[in-house]
Amino acid sequence: xxxxxxxxxxxxxxxxxxxxxxxxxxxxxxxxxxxxxxxxxxxxxxxxxxxxxxxxxxxxxxxxxxxxxxxxxxxxxxxxxxxxxxxxxxxxxxxxxxxxxxxxxxxxxxxxxxxxxxxxxxxxxxxxxxxxxxxxxxxxxxxxxxxxxxxxxxxxxxxxxxxxxxxxxxxxxxxxxxxxxxxxxxxxxxxxxxxxxxxxxxxxxxxxxxxxxxxxxxxxxxxxxxxxxxxxxxxxxxxxxxxxxxxxxxxxxxxxxxxxxxxxxxxxxxxxxxxxxxxxxxxxxxxxxxxxxxxxxxxxxxxxxxxxxxxxxxxxxxxxxx
Amino acid sequence: xxxxxxxxxxxxxxxxxxxxxxxxxxxxxxxxxxxxxxxxxxxxxxxxxxxxxxxxxxxxxxxxxxxxxxxxxxxxxxxxxxxxxxxxxxxxxxxxxxxxxxxxxxxxxxxxxxxxxxxxxxxxxxxxxxxxxxxxxxxxxxxxxxxxxxxxxxxxxxxxxxxxxxxxxxxxxxxxxxxxxxxxxxxxxxxxxxxxxxxxxxxxxxxxxxxxxxxxxxxxxxxxxxxxxxxxxxxxxxxxxxxxxxxxxxxxxxxxxxxxxxxxxxxxxxxxxxxxxxxxxxxxxxxxxxxxxxxxxxxxxxxxxxx
Numbered sequence: 106x107x108x109x110x111x112x113x114x115x116x117x118x119x120x121x122x123x124x125x126x127x128x129x130x131x132x133x134x135x136x137x138x139x140x141x142x143x144x145x146x147x148x149x150x151x152x153x154x155x156x157x158x159x160x161x162x163x164x165x166x167x168x169x170x171x172x173x174x175x176x177x178x179x180x181x182x183x184x185x186x187x188x189x190x191x192x193x194x195x196x197x198x199x200x201x202x203x204x205x206x207x208x209x210x211x212x213x214x215x216x217x218x219x220x221x222x223x224x225x226x227x228x229x230x231x232x233x234x235x236x237x238x239x240x241x242x243x244x245x246x247x248x249x250x251x252x253x254x255x256x257x258x259x260x261x262x263x264x265x266x267x268x269x270x271x272x273x274x275x276x277x278x279x280x281x282x283x284x285x286x287x288x289x290x291x292x293x294x295x296x297x298x299x300x301x302x303x304x305x306x307x308x309x310x311x312x313x314x315x316x317x318x319x320x321x322x323x324x325x326x327x328x329x330x331x332x333x334x335x336x337x338x339x340x341x342x343x344x345x346x347x348x349x350x351x352x353x354x355x356x357x358x359x360x361x362x363x364x365x366x367x368x369x370x371x372x373x374x375x376x377x378x379x380x381x382x383x384x385x386x387x388x389x390x391x392x393x394x395x396x397x398x399x400x401x402x403x404x405x406x407x408x409x410x411x412x413x414x415x416x417x418x419x420x421x422x423x424x425x426x427x
Numbered sequence: 428x429x430x431x432x433x434x435x436x437x438x439x440x441x442x443x444x445x446x447x448x449x450x451x452x453x454x455x456x457x458x459x460x461x462x463x464x465x466x467x468x469x470x471x472x473x474x475x476x477x478x479x480x481x482x483x484x485x486x487x488x489x490x491x492x493x494x495x496x497x498x499x500x501x502x503x504x505x506x507x508x509x510x511x512x513x514x515x516x517x518x519x520x521x522x523x524x525x526x527x528x529x530x531x532x533x534x535x536x537x538x539x540x541x542x543x544x545x546x547x548x549x550x551x552x553x554x555x556x557x558x559x560x561x562x563x564x565x566x567x568x569x570x571x572x573x574x575x576x577x578x579x580x581x582x583x584x585x586x587x588x589x590x591x592x593x594x595x596x597x598x599x600x601x602x603x604x605x606x607x608x609x610x611x612x613x614x615x616x617x618x619x620x621x622x623x624x625x626x627x628x629x630x631x632x633x634x635x636x637x638x639x640x641x642x643x644x645x646x647x648x649x650x651x652x653x654x655x656x657x658x659x660x661x662x663x664x665x666x667x668x669x670x671x672x673x674x675x676x677x678x679x680x681x682x683x684x685x686x687x688x689x690x691x692x693x694x695x696x697x698x699x700x701x702x703x704x705x706x707x708x709x710x711x712x713x714x715x716x717x718x719x720x721x722x723x724x725x726x727x728x729x730x731x732x733x734x
Contacts, residue, residue, distance in 0.1 A: 123620035127537055130529030131546045134553050134591060141556075141564045148567050201463030217464060219712055224471050226708040228648025230675040231697050234682050235474045238481075238690070281470045288467075312453035335555070342557025344651040345679070372559050372651070379563070379655045384571060396563045400556070407555040411548065 141400065149394035152387060160394060164357045168378075168388040175391040177371070179359035181398060183272070184370040186361040187347065188340040190276035195283045195340075196333045202284065203291035204317060218292070225285035233349030236278050241269035241350070249273065249365055264363040270352040273364040278346050283336035290335055294328035294417055295321055331413025338406040341372075342399065348373035371399040478697050485695025495661045495677075501688025505696045507663050508677035511578075512700075514664060515657065515673055516643055518582035523589030524639055530590065531597025531635075532623060538598070547598075554591045561587045562652030570656060576670040581657035585646040592645065596638025600631040637711050644707040648700060650675035674700045 152160055156175055163176020202221060206214045249267035256263040298321050306320040322329070352367025359369040369377075375392050382388035489504050496503025534547055565584035570576055604627050612622035628635070653659075658670040659680065674696055681693030 120619045123618075123623070124537060127529055127533035128542070130526050131533030131538070131543070131594075133526055133530060134546060134550050134594070137587065138549060138553060140568075141560065144564055144567050145560070198463045198466055201460040202467055205460045205464050217468075220468055220471060221464075222712075223705065223708065224467065226644060226648075226704055227471070227474060228650070228675060228700060228704060230648065230650045230678050231474065231478065231701055234678055234693060234697050235477055237682060239473065239477050240470075281467070284467050312449050314453045314456040315449065338555050342555070342559070344557070344559045345675075349679075349682070372557060375559055375563065376651055376654055379566075380658070393563060393567070396560050400560045403555065403557050403560070404552065407552045410555075411551050415548075415551075 142397075145393055145397040145400060149390045149397050152390040152394045155387065160391075161398070164360060166356045166359075168382070168386065168391075170386060173387045175387065175394075177391075177395050177398065179354075179357065179361070180369050180371045180374050180395060183351070183359060183361050183368040184341055184372070184399070184402075187272060187276045187279055187351070187368070187370055188337055190273070190364075191279035191283060191340045192333065192337055194277060195280035195336060196287060198280070199284050199287035199332075199336070200291055200329065202288040203295055206288070207292050207295040208313065218289070221285050221288055224281065225289075229282070229343065229345040232278055232282060232346035236274065236346055236350045237270070240278065241274060244274050244277065245269045253365065261362070262364050265366045267365040268352065268367065270350055270367060271365045272351060272361055272368040275347045275351040275368070275370075276364075278350055279340045279343055282343060282346065283339050286339050287332050287336035290332035290414060291325075291329055294325045294332060294414070297328070297418055298324045325417065327413050328417030331410050331417060334406055334410035335414065338403055338410055341406060342403050344372040344376050348376045353377055371395050371402075375399075475701070478694060478701050481691065481694035482696075482698025485691050486698065490692070490695055491699070494663065498684065499686040499689060501686070501692070505672075505674065505677050505692070505699065507661060507672040508674045508696060509699065510664055511657070511660075511671040511673040512647060512675075512703075514578065514671065515581050515585060515653075516647055518578060518667070519585035519589055519646055520639070520643065522582060523586035523642070524593055526586070527590035527593025527638075527642075528597050528628075528635065530594035531601060532628075534594065534598040535601035536619075536623060536627075547595075550591045550594055553587075554595070557651075558584075558588055558649055559651040562655045565652060566655040573668075575668065576656060576658035578657055578667045578669070578671045581653050581671070581673070584652035584656050585649060588646050588649060588652075589642040592642040593635075593638050596641065597631070597635050600634025600638070601627055603634065604630045633714075637714065640707050640711050644704050644711075647704050647707070648675055650679055654679075674703075 152175060156163065160175060160177055161181070162178050163174070164178050165174040165176050166179075167174045206218050206221075208214075209217065245267055249269065249271075252263050253267050257266075258264075302320040302324060303316055306316040309319075311319055347370055351369060351373055353373065354367040354369055355374070359367075361368050375396055378388070379392055382392050487504075491504055491509065492506045493502075493504035494507055495505065530546070530550070534543055534550075537543065538547060561584050564587075565580045569580040569583060573580075608626050608630055609622055612626050617625075653673050653676050657673060657676070659676040660670045660672045662672075664671065678693050678696045678700065681689045681696065684690070684693075
């Protein structure tokens with residue numbers, strides 16, 4: 106006589122379902138990335154169809170119906186210029202901070218690293234607000250007018266009259282904003298340098314600075330470059346503070362010619378114009394196209410950065426286990 | 428080979444010259460390095476000081492509860508913006524937290540294979556996506572399809588920022604739960620999902636809460652994706668299908684108006700926002716300063732993404 110097992114007692118393959126559920130949730134991120142790239146490509150297709158590669162190289166930006174013409178070159182260049190200036194200012198500062206924090210006694214390094222990381226917690230919009238009302242004036246009085254006075258007539262990058270809302274101000278704000286990222290990762294990487302290496306340098310009679318130069322920098326080079334590139338990725342995508350400080354020029358005048366001239370980045374033109382763009386015209390596809398370029402640039406930068414950083418940190422795990 | 432006393436004195440002198448030069452370089456470098464720290468802390472101090480100084484005079488009960496007044500009048504407040512920020516945070520969490528936690532469980536429990544490594548890598552890369560691109564995506568798939576700006580679109584965009592952070596912090600805290608806990612569950616004959624949800628998750632609770640709070644602090648200040656999704660409004664909540672205001676959007680709008688009164692209100696809104704976000708951040712840091720191992724991993728993740 107075979108016993109009927111009541112349905113409620115029949116074993117559902119719950120563990121299998123659990124595993125599948127977890128895998129689906131885990132794969133969500135991959136699906137979303139593919140969807141984002143696909144959506145942005147398909148929605149910006151009209152602009153590629155019309156402008157072709159001229160969209161990357163042109164500089165006209167006119168949304169008036171009948172005279173539409175879109176070229177993103179000034180904004181791509183603006184992004185690259187602001188981000189690289191921010192790197193030039195931010196990377197040495199961040200590496201200095203990481204050196205200090207990795208060496209300082211605990212009672213100092215703890216609070217200091219919290220302070221630096223609070224810089225990352227301050228929202229971009231508040232950087233922007235502080236930027237236009239406080240920082241702009243400081244930059245004008247203390248940096249831009251003196252530089253203009255000294256070099257203005259001779260050096261082209263300092264040529265046009267300072268206004269405060271320009272490429273230079275935006276870059277300095279960006280530099281401040283990427284400091285926490287770069288210094289946090291650099292500190293991780295400096296701590297990951299095997300202790301024996303540092304001790305060996307001290308044994309040879311090295312001073313602290315020489316220890317960094319002999320033992321830490323050569324060993325941590327890849328990782329530090331990775332950290333800097335991670336900061337670059339952040340700087341490229343940064344929107345609100347830059348939008349509020351860069352002056353928002355459009356068209357050919359947005360070409361970054363001098364530091365004290367209003368410019369525009371890819372993210373700032375999207376933030377400025379997206380709401381006004383009508384979905385029926387080419388304006389919206391053009392902005393989505395700019396977004397697509399921004400996304401591809403950011404993906405490339407971040408993939409490279411993560412490969413460099415994780416390779417370096419993996420070496421540390423190996424060193425600890427050995 | 429004996430060296431004469433004269434020669435030894437010469438060596439001593441050379442040694443001294445060598446060392447003192449290097450010590451001076453060392454001192455200079457340490458000074459520069461310390462200068463870097465100061466240079467980074469000054470802007471933070473200035474921002475906090477200015478926000479408190481300018482914002483405190485705007486704060487009043489009416490300011491915190493009223494709808495915005497006529498443009499430039501200096502009346503009214505940011506009630507809808509505060510309400511909107513809280514609702515958007517809540518809705519993003521409803522979408523983002525379950526996905527993030529499940530994804531973290533996948534990475535920690537089943538992630539030791541090719542798919543797991545791919546997901547972990549792209550999760551980290553996705554954390555760094557420009558948030559404005561996520562806003563465009565939410566606009567294209569929700570706003571454009573439904574035909575109107577809505578809270579849902581904004582919450583969806585912010586949940587995309589949220590879930591990778593939750594996933595990675597969940598993974599890290601699950602990995603810190605000792606294997607013996609899981610073995611105890613297996614010995615009791617429990618199923619894997621029961622072990623994970625009842626034993627492992629509750630042991631890893633504090634780490635996960637930290638991750639969730641961190642991501643809330645992150646999305647609370649996001650502006651860019653909100654511009655093209657919830658749009659902004661001057662009315663209180665009227666349904667998830669309509670536009671809504673949020674603190675960062677309000678700050679943006681006010682700071683661009685050419686009236687002193689509006690700018691003052693912008694500072695007031697900034698003060699409210701920064702208090703909310705710093706409160707979350709400091710709580711998390713204080714809480715995790717004691718559990719330094721987790722704190723280190725979390726602080727590494729924290730530095731990594733913004734706007």
